[in-house]
Structures are given as C-alpha cells and as structure tokens.
Amino acid sequence: MLASDSSVVAYYPDRAVSRDEFSRQVAALVSRLPDSRYVINLCDDRYHFLLGLAAAMEKMHVNLLLPTRVPEFIRQVQSSYPDLYILADGPGEFAGVPVLQIQQLLAGGRTTALPALAYAPSQSLAIAFTSGSTGVPKPNTKSWECLSEVAQMTGRRLGLDSCAPGGIVATVPPQHMYGLETSVMLPMQWGWGMYAGRPFFPQDVAQALAAVPAPRILVTTPVHIRALVAEGIKLPPLHFILSATAPLSAALAAEAEALFATRVFEIFGFTEIGSAATRRTVDSQIWQLFDKITLGNDAGGYRLHAPYIGQPLPVSDVIERIDDSRFCLLGRSTDMVNIAGKRASLGDLNAKLLSLPGVLDGVFFNPDDKDEKVRRLAVFVVAPGRSAEEINAGLRALLDPAFMPRPVVLLERLPRNAAGKLPRDALLRLAADYLSEEQR
Numbered sequence: 001m002l003a004s005d006s007s008v009v010a011y012y013p014d015r016a017v018s019r020d021e022f023s024r025q026v027a028a029l030v031s032r033l034p035d036s037r038y039v040i041n042l043c044d045d046r047y048h049f050l051l052g053l054a055a056a057m058e059k060m061h062v063n064l065l066l067p068t069r070v071p072e073f074i075r076q077v078q079s080s081y082p083d084l085y086i087l088a089d090g091p092g093e094f095a096g097v098p099v100l101q102i103q104q105l106l107a108g109g110r111t112t113a114l115p116a117l118a119y120a121p122s123q124s125l126a127i128a129f130t131s132g133s134t135g136v137p138k139p140n141t142k143s144w145e146c147l148s149e150v151a152q153m154t155g156r157r158l159g160l161d162s163c164a165p166g167g168i169v170a171t172v173p174p175q176h177m178y179g180l181e182t183s184v185m186l187p188m189q190w191g192w193g194m195y196a197g198r199p200f201f202p203q204d205v206a207q208a209l210a211a212v213p214a215p216r217i218l219v220t221t222p223v224h225i226r227a228l229v230a231e232g233i234k235l236p237p238l239h240f241i242l243s244a245t246a247p248l249s250a251a252l253a254a255e256a257e258a259l260f261a262t263r264v265f266e267i268f269g270f271t272e273i274g275s276a277a278t279r280r281t282v283d284s285q286i287w288q289l290f291d292k293i294t295l296g297n298d299a300g301g302y303r304l305h306a307p308y309i310g311q312p313l314p315v316s317d318v319i320e321r322i323d324d325s326r327f328c329l330l331g332r333s334t335d336m337v338n339i340a341g342k343r344a345s346l347g348d349l350n351a352k353l354l355s356l357p358g359v360l361d362g363v364f365f366n367p368d369d370k371d372e373k374v375r376r377l378a379v380f381v382v383a384p385g386r387s388a389e390e391i392n393a394g395l396r397a398l399l400d401p402a403f404m405p406r407p408v409v410l411l412e413r414l415p416r417n418a419a420g421k422l423p424r425d426a427l428l429r430l431a432a433d434y435l436s437e438e439q440r
Contacts, residue, residue, distance in 0.1 A: 008193040010047035011167055013211045016193065017047060022054075024111050029055035032105045034098070038084035038127075040064045040074065041175065045089050047196040048102050049174040050184055052087045057119055057144070063126040065175050067137050068417065071095065081127075121145035128177050130271045140272050149308045150274040151185035153290035157278050158240065158265065160190045166239065167212020169195040170219035171205065176419040177271050178244045182219045192217075202231040215239035221420035222248045223361060225264070229255045230360065238262035243281075244269070245420045247329075247347050251355065253281035268329065273304055273313050277327075285328050294324045302327075318345070337366055337377070339402040349403060353379060356394040358386045361414050364405065365427050367435070379405035380430055382413055409434045 010017040029051055033039075039061045043049040056063055064077060064084065071094050078084060078097055085098040092099060119125075123144045129137040155161060170183035187194045199208040205228060209216050218241045225243060228235070229252065238260055243253075244267040253264040268287050269275040277287040289295060293306045295315075302319055303312035318336065320328040331345030346364050353362045362381035381391055388408040395404060415426040 010050070010194050010196045011212045012047075012196050013207070017196075022051070023117070025051055025106055026054045026058065026117070027112060028106050029102070030058045033059050033061070033100075034085055035059075036061060036083050036085050038062050038064055038081045040066060040077075040084060040086045040097075042069060042086055042092065043089045043102055044173075044198065045196050046170070046174050046183060046194055046198065048089045050188075050194070051106075052102060053125075053174075053184065054117060056087075057123065057125060058117070060123070062124045062141075065126050065128040065177065065180065067129050067176075067423065073137075119144045121148075126180070128180075128271050138271075142274070143308070146274065146308045147181065147185050148189060149292065149306075150181055150290075151189040153292060154181065154186055154267070154275055154278075155190045157288075157290060158242070160186075160192070163215055163239070165191040165193070166215035166217070167193050167195060167209075168217045168219060169199065169205065169208045169212060171199055171224045172219060172221060172245070172420065173198060173418040176245075177274060178267065178269070178419065179219070181269075181275050182242060182244075182267070202228050202233045206233055206235050209236045209238070217242060221245045222252065223416060223420045225256050226252060226354070226360065229259055232259065235260050240265055242267060244275075247351060248281050249351050249355065250281050257282060270316065273306065273309060276304055276306075286322065286326050287329060289325045289327075295321055295327060296324065297321060337403075339377075342400060342402045344400070344403050349377070349399070352398045353381065353391075353395065355398075356383075356391065359383045359391070361416075363414060363422055363427070365431060367431060377403060377405045378431070378435055379408045380411055380414060380427070380434075381408060382411055386410075407435070 007019055008016045009019055009022040033055055039056050041049055041052040041063050043052055053063060064081060066077065074094050074097060085100055086094060087100050087102055089102045121144055124141055125144050125147055126142045127139045128142055129139050168183055168187050170179055172179035174180050174184050183194055193212060195208050195212050197208060199205045214237055216236060216238050218238055220241060220243055222243055240263040241256060242265050248266050256264050264281055265278050266281050267275045268277040276293050277289045279287045293304055296303050296305055296312060300314060302315040302321060304315060305312045317332050318330040320330060331347040335346040337344055337346060346366060349364045353359060360382045362379060365378045365380060383391060388410060391408045414422060416422055
C-alpha cells in the first residue's frame with residue numbers, strides 16, 4: 001500500500017508519524033470497526049482519514065465519498081446504503097447513522113503491526129459522488145487498481161520518479177476525489193509524507209509547508225492561490241503547486257510562479273475517471289493526457305479510454321481535440337450560454353470577472369440552466385471596497401453588452417464547499433436570497 005522507501009507517513013507541526021506507528025494503528029482500528037459494508041469517513045485530520053481508509057480496506061468496507069456533510073443528504077444516502085457507519089474525529093450527530101470517534105477506537109485494540117498492506121486490484125475502495133455543481137450528485141465506484149494507477153501516472157507526469165520523497169500539503173479535503181488522489185493516494189504510492197492538517201488561511205499554509213521536508217508540493221485550488229498571491233505571503237521553497245476544481249488563469253499562475261519561485265500545474269479530470277491530464281498553465285492552453293489514457297471520438301462525442309476502467313467514458317466538457325493525447329478545454333457543456341444569438345462560456349466570463357482589480361472571488365450565475373437560450377445573467381462577487389457600479393464598468397470594457405450582468409450582487413464570501421467548488425444548489429439559494437422573482 002505504501003511505497004517501500006517511505007519511512008514517514010504523515011507530518012504534524014511537532015512530530016512525524018512513522019510507517020510502523022501507522023501499521024500498528026491500522027491494526028487497532030481493524031480490531032474495533034463494526035462488521036458493516038459501508039463507511040462515511042468524515043475525519044478532518046488527513047492522517048486520521050488515511051487510517052480509516054486503510055482499516056476499512058482491511059475489513060472490505062467501501063468508503064462513501066460525499067460532496068456534502070449535510071445531515072439530510074447523508075440520510076438520503078443511507079436509504080441506498082443502509083449498512084453504513086460514520087467514522088469521525090470531531091463532533092457531529094446524524095440521526096439514525098452510528099458515529100464512531102477514531103480517537104476512542106485507537107485507545108484500545110491490537111497494537112501489533114499488520115503485515116504489509118496490499119489489496120486485490122479489483123477491490124472497491126470507494127464510491128465517489130459527483131460534486132453536484134451541475135446537478136444531482138451521482139455515485140461512481142472506484143477500485144484499488146483505478147486509484148493506484150491514477151496516482152502512479154500523476155507522479156510520473158510531475159516528475160516524482162526523479163526526486164527524493166518530500167512532503168505534500170493540501171488545502172482540499174481528502175473526501176473529495178481531487179484531494180483523495182493527490183493528498184492521500186499520491187503520497188502513498190510514491191513514498192511522500194502527507195501533512196495531517198488542512199490549512200485554510202495563507203499564514204496557515206505557510207506554517208504547514210514549514211512543517212514538512214523539502215521537496216514540498218502544495219495541492220490547492222485557484223481560490224487559495226488567489227488568496228496567497230493577494231496576501232503576498234512568503235512561503236518555504238516549493239517544488240511545485242498543483243491546482244484543480246476550477247479554471248486557473250494564466251495571469252494568476254504567472255503571478256504565483258514569480259512570487260513563490262516555483263511552477264504551477266493544473267490537473268484536469270472528473271469524478272467518473274479521476275485525474276486524466278495536466279498542463280503547466282503559463283506554458284500552454286493544451287492539456288496532455290496521462291500515458292495510459294487516450295481521447296477517442298465517435299457519434300456520441302469525445303470519450304476517454306483507460307485500461308483500468310470498464311468502458312470509455314464520455315467527456316462532458318466542451319473540448320477541441322488536437323490528437324489522441326492532447327486537447328484544449330473550451331468549457332463545460334453546461335457552461336455554454338446563448339443570449340440574443342451570441343454564445344459564451346460561463347467559465348470565460350468568470351475568468352474576466354476575476355481579472356478585475358479588487359475582485360477576490362466571483363461567479364456569473366445563469367438562472368435559466370435548463371435552456372441554453374438565457375434571458376439574463378447575474379453576478380455574485382466578493383470585492384471589498386468596490387461598488388457594483390465599478391464592477392459593471394470593469395466588465396463593460398471586457399464583455400459584449402449581451403453578457404453584462406443584471407444585477408451585480410456584492411457579498412462578503414461565496415458559499416464554496418470544502419473543495420472550492422460552488423454547487424448549483426448553493427447558487428440557487430443565493431438567487432432566492434438576493435434576486436427578485438423577475439431576475440430569477
């Protein structure tokens with residue numbers, strides 16, 4: 001399960017967790033977990049999450065990776081997966097679902113280390129639900145082979161096979177596919193140590209990076225990169241920054257590379273296939289697929305082929321194919337809007353909004369998502385000290401008049417989830433709170 005040259009599994013600010021301690025704690029958990037079939041691992045501590053993941057695999061339990069912790073959604077999941085329990089390391093009550101605290105489980109049980117952890121390629125590790133950013137979350141089963149292959153391909157693409165192991169710090173949760181693949185599976189497969197916490201504010205990120213050895217990788221999102229750049233904070237030397245969950249502008253990537261003296265890479269993927277391609281944002285708009293993944297085209301559209309998935313998977317994004325391993329990303333199919341006979345991508349509109357001086361976060365909202373022909377767009381924006389008139393003036397210089405928003409809503413923050421995404425239902429709640437019935 002862990003790369004053979006890894007002596008440290010995880011780092012805390014004041015200590016490191018060895019492979020032997022990890023193995024003994026997995027054994028303690030295995031001896032105390034219930035005989036259930038499914039587990040929802042809600043541990044915020046990334047090392048606790050890893051312990052729960054490994055122990056569940058030993059027990060042949062399948063992890064349910066949910067896009068939200070809202071009790072009502074968990075109750076809905078329980079109706080389809082009744083034989084489940086929750087593993088947590090913090091407070092929380094979920095009616096009808098047993099909650100086990102990992103600290104209490106670790107306080108007793110076996111202390112003898114397990115033999116080398118290894119699993120059958122076909123063993124189901126997780127059922128990952130889509131984020132819900134474009135609709136209702138959907139489940140996707142992930143085998144050990146699938147997640148291991150993705151981590152191996154990611155590491156080779158990013159050059160981990162040519163450098164000594166170091167530390168990985170992530171601002172994204174391990175319960176998200178991007179977080180699972182890059183902050184849990186990647187270090188496990190390549191012998192790197194993970195930082196146990198999940199830093200949020202820029203100073204927290206700097207302190208977390210200082211707690212892990214070089215070479216250091218920061219796994220994060222455009223929202224966090226923007227905050228780090230805006231703060232102008234000094235970070236320890238970085239091997240590179242890895243970004244996903246939303247488009248990253250070349251201008252912001254260039255600022256981050258210059259400020260932190262590093263490289264910024266983006267990962268493209270979706271829950272159904274996982275991470276599939278990378279690019280260095282400042283170098284090119286072209287995405288390069290991983291070595292074992294190819295891009296095909298048939299009457300049904302573009303599909304990705306990989307040996308570890310049962311059948312080719314459709315690409316829901318709008319892309320321009322260059323060849324079977326390269327493409328340009330034009331936007332999501334659900335992002336395309338048509339106003340007065342003119343078409344645009346919400347992703348491109350968002351990029352222009354975020355390029356305005358003083359804008360810390362923002363999003364164009366399409367109230368007519370059931371039909372590409374849109375009547376109007378709204379904008380929710382975080383821009384302290386700026387007025388709606390100033391935002392409109394900045395957009396007017398960048399946009400066709402057809403796509404000017406009505407209205408511009410100024411907020412203190414956007415309701416992004418832990419992975420940095422804006423689920424559709426969160427935007428609908430904003431619309432209900434801030435837009436008139438006519439504007440909705």
